[in-house]
Amino acid sequence: MDKILDVKNLGVSFHTYAGEVKAVRGINFYLNRGEALALVGESGCGKTVTAKSLMCLNPMPPAEIKDGSSIEYNGQEVLEMSKDELRAFRGAEISMVFQDPMTSLNPTMKIGDQIAESLTTHMKLNKKEALDKAVQMLERVGIPEAEERINSYPHEFSGGMRQRVMIAIALACNPRILIADEPTTALDVTIQAQVLELLKELQNEMGTSIILVTHDLGVVANFADRIHVMYAGKIVEKGTTRDIFYRGEHPYTWALLSSVPDLYAENRKKLYSLEGTPPDLLLPLEGCPFASRCKYCMQICREKMPPKTDINESHSVSCWLKHPSAPKVEKPHILRRDV
Amino acid sequence: MAKLHEELIQVNNLKKYFRISRKSVLKAVDDVSFSIKKGETLGLVGESGCGKSTCGRTVVGLYDATGGSVLYEGKDVHRLKKDEKLQFKKNAQYIFQDPYASLDPRMTIGDIIGEGMDVHQMHSNEKERTARIHELLELVGLNPEHAVRYPHELSGGQRQRVGIARALAVEPEFIVCDEPISALDVSIQAQIVNLLIELQENLDLTYLFISHDLSMVKHISNRVAVMYLGVIVELASSEELYKNALHPYTKALMSAIPVPDPDVESSRERIILPGDVPSPINPPPGCKFQGRCKYAMPICKEKTPELVDQGDGHFVACYLHNK
Numbered sequence: 001m002d003k004i005l006d007v008k009n010l011g012v013s014f015h016t017y018a019g020e021v022k023a024v025r026g027i028n029f030y031l032n033r034g035e036a037l038a039l040v041g042e043s044g045c046g047k048t049v050t051a052k053s054l055m056c057l058n059p060m061p062p063a064e065i066k067d068g069s070s071i072e073y074n075g076q077e078v079l080e081m082s083k084d085e086l087r088a089f090r091g092a093e094i095s096m097v098f099q100d101p102m103t104s105l106n107p108t109m110k111i112g113d114q115i116a117e118s119l120t121t122h123m124k125l126n127k128k129e130a131l132d133k134a135v136q137m138l139e140r141v142g143i144p145e146a147e148e149r150i151n152s153y154p155h156e157f158s159g160g161m162r163q164r165v166m167i168a169i170a171l172a173c174n175p176r177i178l179i180a181d182e183p184t185t186a187l188d189v190t191i192q193a194q195v196l197e198l199l200k201e202l203q204n205e206m207g208t209s210i211i212l213v214t215h216d217l218g219v220v221a222n223f224a225d226r227i228h229v230m231y232a233g234k235i236v237e238k239g240t241t242r243d244i245f246y247r248g249e250h251p252y253t254w255a256l257l258s259s260v261p262d263l264y265a266e267n268r269k270k271l272y273s274l275e276g277t278p279p280d281l282l283l284p285l286e287g288c289p290f291a292s293r294c295k296y297c298m299q300i301c302r303e304k305m306p307p308k309t310d311i312n313e314s315h316s317v318s319c320w321l322k323h324p325s326a327p328k329v330e331k332p333h334i335l336r337r338d339v
Numbered sequence: 340m341a342k343l344h345e346e347l348i349q350v351n352n353l354k355k356y357f358r359i360s361r362k363s364v365l366k367a368v369d370d371v372s373f374s375i376k377k378g379e380t381l382g383l384v385g386e387s388g389c390g391k392s393t394c395g396r397t398v399v400g401l402y403d404a405t406g407g408s409v410l411y412e413g414k415d416v417h418r419l420k421k422d423e424k425l426q427f428k429k430n431a432q433y434i435f436q437d438p439y440a441s442l443d444p445r446m447t448i449g450d451i452i453g454e455g456m457d458v459h460q461m462h463s464n465e466k467e468r469t470a471r472i473h474e475l476l477e478l479v480g481l482n483p484e485h486a487v488r489y490p491h492e493l494s495g496g497q498r499q500r501v502g503i504a505r506a507l508a509v510e511p512e513f514i515v516c517d518e519p520i521s522a523l524d525v526s527i528q529a530q531i532v533n534l535l536i537e538l539q540e541n542l543d544l545t546y547l548f549i550s551h552d553l554s555m556v557k558h559i560s561n562r563v564a565v566m567y568l569g570v571i572v573e574l575a576s577s578e579e580l581y582k583n584a585l586h587p588y589t590k591a592l593m594s595a596i597p598v599p600d601p602d603v604e605s606s607r608e609r610i611i612l613p614g615d616v617p618s619p620i621n622p623p624p625g626c627k628f629q630g631r632c633k634y635a636m637p638i639c640k641e642k643t644p645e646l647v648d649q650g651d652g653h654f655v656a657c658y659l660h661n662k
Contacts, residue, residue, distance in 0.1 A: 042524050043495070144614075158616075159387060188386045188551045190612050193595040197611055215524045218597035222604035241601050259526045260599040261554040270536070271558065273529035277494065 004176055004209055005031040005054070005073055011066030012049050012058060021281045023049045025233040026066075031177065036203060036210040038220040038241075040256065041230035044278055047213045048099075050230070051179045054078070054211070055090050073177075092122040095170040099182035101162035105154040111138070112150025115169050122173045137168040141198060160191035167198065174206060181213045196223055218260045221245060226314070229253050232278050232289035239315035249317040251294045254332050288320065296321060296329050347412065347513060347545050348375040348398065354406035355390075355397045365620045367393040369569035370407070372646075375513075380539065380546040382560030382577065384553055384592065386616050390569040391549045392436070395515040398547065399431045400424075411513070429459050432506035436518035438498035442490040448501050449486030452476070455509045475504040479534060496527035503534065513545045520555060532559055554596050557581055562652075565589050568619055568627035571646060575653040585655040588612075588628050626658070634659055 012024040024046040031037050039047045052058045054071060056078065071078040073093065081089060095118075098104040106114060115137055116130035125133065131150060138146035141164040154162055163183060170178055180199060184192035200223060203210050212224060220227060220241065227244040229237040229252060237250040248254055258272040276293040279285060288294070291301040301320050309322040320326055355368040367390040375381045383391045396402045398409050400416045409416040411427060419427055435441035442451055449472050462468040473483035479500040490498055499519060506514050516535065520528040532555060538544060550556045556563055557577045564574040565588065573586040584590050591610040598604055612631050626632070629639040636658060644656040655661075 042526055189553070189595040189597075190386055190592060192597075193609060193611055197609075215526075216597070217525075218599045221597060221599050221601045245599065245601050256526065257599055259529045261529070261552075261558055269558075271529040271533055273533055274526045275530075 002033055003030045004033045005071070007054070008070040008072075009066075010050065010053060010069045010071065012046070012053050012069075013064045013066060014062045015064060016062060016282075019282050022285075023233055023281060024053070025285070027230075027233075027235045029228055029235065029238070031209050031211060032225075033176075034203070034207050034209055035226065036200075036212060036224045038212045038214060038224035038227045039230055040214055040217055040220065040227055042215055042278060044281075045230045046233040046281075047230050048181055051096070051181050051211060051213050054177075054179060055094055055096060056081070056086055057090075057096070088122070091118045091175065092173045093175055094177040094179065095173070095175045096179040096181060097163070097166045097170050097183045100186055101159055101166050102186065104166060105162060107154050109153075110150065111152050111154065111157070111165055115150070115165070115172055118169065119172050133172065134168075137172050138165070140171075140202075141165070141168045142194075143168075160187055160194060163187060163191075163195055164198065167195070167202070171202060171206065171208070175208065177209045177211065178203075179211045179213070182215070183212070184219060185214070185216075192219070199223075216260070217245075217256050229256065232285065233281060234289060234318070236290065236319070237317045239311075239317075243311075243315040247311075247315070248331075249311065249315075249322060250290075250319050251296050251321070252290050255293075258332055288318075298326070345377040346374045347377045347379075348547075349410040350374065350398060350407070351410070352407035353394070353397060353404055353409060355393050355402055356405040359620060363620045366569050366622060367619060368397060369619075369622075371566075371569070371571055372407075373564055373571065373574060375545055375547060377512075377545055378539075378543055379562065380548050380560045382556035382563040383547060383549045383566060384551060384556050384563060385566035386551060386592075388616050388619070389566045390619065391566050392517050394566070395433070395517050395547055395549050399433055399513075399515055400427065401433070425459070429455075429509045430511050431513045431515070432509065432511040434499075434502050434506050434514060434516045434519045437522055438495050438502055439490075439522070441502055442498060444490055446489075447486065448476075448481075448488050448490070448493070451490070451501060452486075452505050452508050455505065459509050461509065471508070475508055478507065478538070479504045480530075495523050496530060499523060499531055500534070503531075503538070507538065507542070511544070513547075515547045515549065517549045518551070519548075521550065521552065528555065535559065552596075553592055565592065568616060568622065570627055570643075570656065571654075572628065572657065573653075573655045574646065575655075576651075579651065579653050583653070585649065585653070585660050586628075586657050587632050587634055587659070626656075 007029050009026050010024055011026050014021040014023055041047050065079060112131050112134045115134035119125050119130040119133050134150055135146045138149060143149055143161060143164055184195050224241050226240050228235045231252050237253050244253060255274040259274060279289050287302040287304055288306050291297045298320060306318045306320045308316050308318050310316045321329060350373050353368055353371045357365040357367060359365050371394060385391045397404050404417050452472050452475055453468055456462055462471060472486050476483050476485055481500055520531050536559060548559055560577045563577045563580050564571045567588050573589045584593055591612045594610040614631055617630055625640040626644050629635040638658050644658050644661055646654045646656040647661045648654050649660060
């Protein structure tokens with residue numbers, strides 16, 4: 001498989017009155033052609049900032065991309081693109097579906113015009129062709145009576161339909177990469193299932209690579225090929241979906257897995273919950289960012305950042321527990337099935 | 340836990356319609372009946388727009404009912420005298436869905452929690468008030484120093500704890516939890532659900548727990564009612580509902596819950612419902628679900644199925660089962 005996107009040592013900071021917030025702290029990852037990659041983590045772990053950086057969407061200032069960061073798209077450096085190059089790049093090559101379908105559509109524009117906008121810009125279609133294509137896209141994402149609905153305004157659509165419209169806009173120019181930032185968080189479970197199914201279908205059909213950003217591991221089990229778990233601006237564990245779900249090594253991954261409620265668990269039993277909050281990204285981080293919430297925390301975890309340990313080609317983890325002299329800990333039962 | 344026998348709330352044929360224009364009526368809640376026993380948690384699940392929040396709001400008297408009645412300890416909530424009404428509002432509290440919008444941004448956390456106590460004159464001096472606010476903050480797992488802060492300084496999970504503390508401030512017996520966790524991260528949801536269960540056990544509370552997330556509802560509830568377009572389509576104990584769901588809509592809802600296991604997910608058959616919940620404005624006669632139901636029969640379009648007991652308190656409104 002060949003890499004379509006290669007991110008190296010990406011660091012993003014925000015300059016605020018309180019000081020420099022280091023939202024993303026030197027992360028490396030790549031995306032293969034036609035693959036679905038999931039970035040998973042809690043609110044504030046830097047996953048959305050990472051996703052936005054890929055399209056240079058973070059407002060600068062206050063944001064600052066750290067020196068030494070590199071984002072390569074098909075061999076081309078995204079961070080060095082000029083304004084015009086970026087404009088051609090966004091929408092045509094890479095596009096994004098935002099979390100909140102209620103606020104990311106323009107309430108004063110007709111749905112058809114919003115889809116047609118990027119088509120006239122990027123594909124140089126005329127108004128009529130663009131609207132025809134908009135109808136096709138709406139049909140493609142499963143909106144009935146598309147020909148009439150292009151004249152509707154966003155408020156006439158339900159949440160799930162608006163998210164479909166967002167997907168139609170994002171895919172209108174047939175981009176190579178689609179970034180979906182929590183595309184289903186604002187939706188009901190039944191609609192969530194519909195939207196995920198649709199994304200999967202479109203991925204197979206159009207060969208688009210997808211980066212799915214989410215806080216819910218339950219959502220990605222059937223969706224992603226690979227999963228990266230983020231915490232406090234770092235990727236703490238990378239692996240294939242099976243690696244993460246069955247052979248996860250990082251205590252934070254275990255915590256995320258355990259906090260997905262189990263339908264078959266005993267009723268009213270105390271649910272697993274991860275206590276505490278992520279570290280303040282204003283402060284310099286010494287040691288492992290997860291140390292203060294980790295129940296396996298050792299002396300060294302508070303002092304030095306753990307190095308990346310490769311378990312196999314696809315699976316790597318940053319945790320001192322993988323050090324040869326670290327004590328052996330028992331993994332929580334949620335993972336043990338495959339061992 | 341309190342003994343589950345006394346019925347605290349009885350909802351009989353409750354209806355709440357909103358008049359949209361001269362010709363159209365939005366039937367948000369259309370003939371719903373259930374009861375909640377003291378110390379029990381009744382879960383109310385359904386998709387957005389199915390009327391579950393309207394139902395919760397009508398039950399505590401935030402909306403007037405169009406028809407039917409809500410009896411709280413035998414008294415009709417919508418026909419209380421002035422002082423009885425004040426007492427009822429102290430007994431029944433509400434936790435709102437959105438922890439960002441439900442706290443006044445210009446009030447300190449202490450004042451947000453203390454406001455209800457002031458209204459019901461639950462303290463005799465300032466010192467007592469402050470002490471009680473600090474006690475409540477600790478009860479919900481916050482620090483007393485949070486009392487002087489403002490909502491924007493807190494995270495979503497912390498704000499929801501403030502919402503819970505505000506509800507508890509007036510020592511209620513009954514709390515409607517309206518999607519208290521859906522705006523939160525998965526890891527924080529568990530914290531809030533644990534807190535709600537713990538508080539219920541310690542303070543003998545009765546909950547009406549509204550959510551679209553079946554797995555959480557199953558966890559916290561003794562019984563679960565599934566709502567679709569203003570009507571209850573299935574009601575059973577939570578164990579029974581999950582083992583033996585009867586209504587096609589309940590089955591679809593359950594199959595939509597993502598399972599954190601790639602093998603289970605890839606082998607499992609998912610029922611994906613076509614389309615959205617139809618509009619509750621001027622709904623057609625018959626079963627409300629028939630448009631999305633793959634088992635729909637001619638009778639489903641003609642008559643609304645009634646909620647019938649299938650034994651052991653498992654009620655379902657579907658012609659597949661109501662022979």
